[in-house]
Amino acid sequence: MGNSSRKIVAIMGVGTVSRELPIVAITPFAVAAERELGDAQLRANLGRATRTIRDKRARVVAEVADWEPMRDRAAAVKDEVLDNLSELLARFEAAAVAAGATVHHATDAAHANAIVTELVKEQRAESVVKIKSMATQEIGLNEALEAAGITPIETDLAELIVQLADDTPSHILVPAIHYNRSQIRDLFARRMPGFTATSDEPAVLAGAAREYLRRTFLAAKVAVCGANFAIAATGSLVIVESEGNGRMCLTLPETLIAVVGVEKLLPRFADLGDFLRLLPRSSTGERMNPYTSIFTGVTPGDGPQRLHIVLLDNGRTQVAQDPVGRAALRCIRCSACLNVCPVYERAGGHAYGSVYPGPIGAILSPQLTGQDAGFNKTLPYASTLCGACYDVCPVKINIPEILVHLRQTGSKPAAERAAMSTLSWVMRDRRRWRAALRAARSGAAPLRALTRRRGGTLRRAPWPLSAWTAHRDAPLPAAESFRDWWRRTHESS
């Protein structure tokens, strides 16, 4: 698999700001997918992982009698948040500040990174412990901290594996799914201080990570986290996890910095009733994840005594303006859509070139950055539009609809634009259309004879049609059109 260590690319001139984001694809999806498809280990691991989680999810979702109404309610609550974003943000800030937190607002990635770096420097900390957080990955916080001489330590086991390997995550929920146990053992032996185990049993490897991180947790002064939910009414943050590394980070250090995307808000505390039922079942396929922490500001004598909350926009209010695309902001990062996607299952997370892979990544990355950033406009094509992602989404994001919307609004190559405008001219007139079909039928006659054994489809066409057949078979026009057939069988007699 190699260490496909990501270079952070600077894409200038998107809107008015420059962006340096790990959510910008630096390779067209089709090219990256072709490269990843050559990795047999990756495909085997992914196939097994997605199938396992998919089946577990299906079992626990089937247990819940009111699953469908619950999805509708959750979607409505998230839409309510998007409709009242600034008001709810103000309410959240007031409640969090009243409970002892300090609230910061970051317009983009660079701004958020600068705020966090400054806060860490204030505490004179040389390192920070981190809870897995998509928001901090989105803004490239680790790279920014390193540039400032601060060592970020990922404490989620899979994120630790990926970090030690200088690699990037390949799945939202199980980021190191592309590694097998012996690769992880070798990696720990090379990169983890104090690692001596010879076995590659998962329990032994997890035990080694426990020992290594325990020392780190006890010495940590500053922790950085994201949040799964932020409650506007109470100013509370909610963090859902499995291993307990989250609880360590939320409890032991004196200072806690939370980077929270503004769309993570829920209006009322009681809204958690549905969302805490939807998330674990959709994500890991469990009825409930091992640990969920909910905390409000600072509690004297219990946990961090300094809490900073950085509310991150980074393109979100812009996305909220798009009446079709905004539904992507309902996402609660469960990754159910990855596990059912036939494209993701084969190509894997790295092919998407963004920390947000899979169907949700294909609609989130291009919207957050603007479609002209890097090759993000190729991401909406990373789909067969089969709709499985929509069926499993706990907040009912109509992903296929947004994919089509982005395909329609994204810029296209000159050849495709020319072909489409010619086609539109032909199709606007009945006689032109009929003449074109007749020409295509007679032109295809010799090909039809040649391809009869393959059911009349063309595997490889010459340039420029090769752009189409590189990734698909091209059906040949039928020998006779329906109109001709009708006229022959009904009107001649």
Next chain:
Amino acid sequence: MSLPELFAERAGDYRAGMHHCTEDDLPAVLAGLLAGASKVVLPPGLPDAWTAALTMPALLDGPAVAQAARPGSARDGRAAALTAAELDEAGLTAVELDEAGLSVLTGCAVAIAETGTIVLDAGPGQGRRLLTLVPDHHVCVVRDEQIVADVPDMIAALPDPRRPLTMISGPSATSDIELNRVEGVHGPRRLDIVCVHP
């Protein structure tokens, strides 16, 4: 199936140790579960009876700190007498709690049948969050009347949602290596739940 039965089944699915007893048997059951511990960590506000049969030394979390945070919680006379020598007015530190062989004994605020979850809210008999995190073994007592049906009922049952809340569903776990479930990554590797029936 009654709520206590469902809770026991679902919490057992996570490979938490499940134990059942009546109020009268509780001290003996707890003493048995904690017998292997070198010391037992006790939050302020535990009922006297729970610690009555314990023979090993106890570490009582600093009542000064705990009482400042939780004005409602009363210091427990018996446990304090038991541990006077080890009483730490500033509260136990993470390093002290990291000692090998420690167990922690707590109650809970509410429990969820549908998901087999216990919910701690730092109230009396539960204490600060690190007490149930750093030691390797957690014993939690759940009374039948504390068990609600599902997550929304739990939220409705919380006395104050702004207290620090920890929802616990089985021992700490990871599936990050080849999707193999490994228990006990950072939190307690063993979770024993004692269900007290009337």
